[in-house]
Amino acid sequence: xxxxxxxxxxxxxxxxxxxxxxxxxxxxxxxxxxxxxxxxxxxxxxxxxxxxxxxxxxxxxxxxxxxxxxxxxxxxxxxxxxxxxxxxxxxxxxxxxxxxxxxxxxxxxxxxxxxxxxxxxxxxxxxxxxxxxxxxxxxxxxxxxxxxxxxxxxxxxxxxxxxxxxxxxxxxxxxxxxxxxxxxxxxxxxxxxxxxxxxxxxxxxxxxxxxxxxxxxxxxxxxxxxxxxxxxxxxxxxxxxxxxxxxxxxxxxxxxxxxxxxxxxxxxxxxxxxxxxxxxxxxxxxxxxxxxxxxxxxxxxxxxxxxxxxxxxxxxxxxxxx
Numbered sequence: 001x002x003x004x005x006x007x008x009x010x011x012x013x014x015x016x017x018x019x020x021x022x023x024x025x026x027x028x029x030x031x032x033x034x035x036x037x038x039x040x041x042x043x044x045x046x047x048x049x050x051x052x053x054x055x056x057x058x059x060x061x062x063x064x065x066x067x068x069x070x071x072x073x074x075x076x077x078x079x080x081x082x083x084x085x086x087x088x089x090x091x092x093x094x095x096x097x098x099x100x101x102x103x104x105x106x107x108x109x110x111x112x113x114x115x116x117x118x119x120x121x122x123x124x125x126x127x128x129x130x131x132x133x134x135x136x137x138x139x140x141x142x143x144x145x146x147x148x149x150x151x152x153x154x155x156x157x158x159x160x161x162x163x164x165x166x167x168x169x170x171x172x173x174x175x176x177x178x179x180x181x182x183x184x185x186x187x188x189x190x191x192x193x194x195x196x197x198x199x200x201x202x203x204x205x206x207x208x209x210x211x212x213x214x215x216x217x218x219x220x221x222x223x224x225x226x227x228x229x230x231x232x233x234x235x236x237x238x239x240x241x242x243x244x245x246x247x248x249x250x251x252x253x254x255x256x257x258x259x260x261x262x263x264x265x266x267x268x269x270x271x272x273x274x275x276x277x278x279x280x281x282x283x284x285x286x287x288x289x290x291x292x293x294x295x296x297x298x299x300x301x302x303x304x305x306x307x308x309x310x311x312x313x314x315x316x317x318x319x320x321x322x
Contacts, residue, residue: 001168004031004160011158012038017110019095019155020133022162025209028133029093031160036089041129044088047081052097060102064109065117082115082126089129095155096136096147107151130155165206165213170274170288172202175210179217191221193229195263200231202270204238268303271296 011018012035020028029048036046054062065080081090092098098106109115110130114123132155141147165172176193184190193201206212216238220229231239270289278284286296 001163001171004162007158007160008034009038011035011160013040014158015129016157017129017155018131018158018160019138020131020160020162021138022133022135023164023209024135025211026162026164027210028135028162029091031162032089032091032131032133035131036091036129039089039129041088045085046089046091047085048091048093049081050093052094056099056102059098060105061118063102064105064115065120067117067119077117080115080117082109082128083124085128086126087128089131092130092132094134095132096134096138096141100146100148103148103151107148107154110151110154165209169202170290172213173198175213176201176217179214180221183218183221186218187221189221189224189227191224191227191229194231196231197229197234199263199266200234200238200241204241267299271299271303 008031018032018035020031022028032048033046036042049062051059061078061080063080063082065078065083067077092106109126112123113127114125116123138147138152138156142149142152165175176198180191180193201213208215216235220233224233271285274285274288275282278288282296282300283293286293289296291299
């Protein structure tokens with residue numbers, strides 16, 4: 001994500017078209033708005049439009065405008081979104097849903113920097129930066145013939161891919177704290193989340209990505225009666241997602257759960273995963289986990305000592321005897 005933020009800053013000052021890809025809810029419009037707000041067009045309009053929300057004939061009129069009498073119901077002339085965004089940025093979300101015939105007209109706009117309203121006999125010049133987004137694989141759509149190859153290459157001058165939240169789980173605690181603070185201020189209630197609940201949020205796959213996480217935290221803030229979010233406060237589909245294989249088996253002492261040992265086991269799993277992703281680079285793994293390198297090394301030593309202890313013959317015989 002830091003690489004993505006750096007790229008957003010670099011491309012903001014350029015006028016090249018940007019194609020933002022990623023699953024629904026990963027923040028594609030947020031990236032587009034950031035590019036606009038950080039660039040020289042920030043004082044001009046940012047105009048978003050969802051290409052999947054309108055049928056082809058209405059989308060063309062919405063984008064390019066129409067003249068009076070151009071079609072049934074066109075009782076007056078109307079300028080389109082491209083003209084409204086003149087000097088600024090137009091954001092075409094779900095560009096993969098655009099009909100092929102309309103794609104050809106969009107390509108002409110990108111090439112000539114002018115639009116022709118529906119029913120008009122002349123074109124109007126526009127000065128607009130175009131940013132598009134999709135949750136589809138446009139290269140595959142090109143192979144299938146549902147998306148124009150020339151438009152695809154015109155749009156992805158600068159491609160930016162947003163990974164799903166399950167591919168960057170180390171961001172989850174940061175996002176949770178951010179949304180907790182944001183909604184606590186919004187609703188005037190201070191709320192904390194327990195370590196056990198955070199384990200569930202970390203392990204859940206978040207098919208709705210950041211949007212789903214934000215909505216869940218807002219719901220928890222609104223419904224909380226104790227000022228603290230525990231596992232019992234989470235929706236059933238989040239709790240049931242984590243199987244016995246995903247969570248460390250809770251060690252029981254006299255019928256009670258030893259939370260400290262559970263969290264230590266979970267911490268060990270996170271460290272192992274960070275080291276796996278960084279090919280054993282302790283410095284990079286520590287950065288991924290938000291730790292100092294010395295702290296990570298200390299935790300690894302403690303983890304190794306614990307593993308040596310439980311694997312010793314004396315420990316094994318004691319367990320068998322008990």
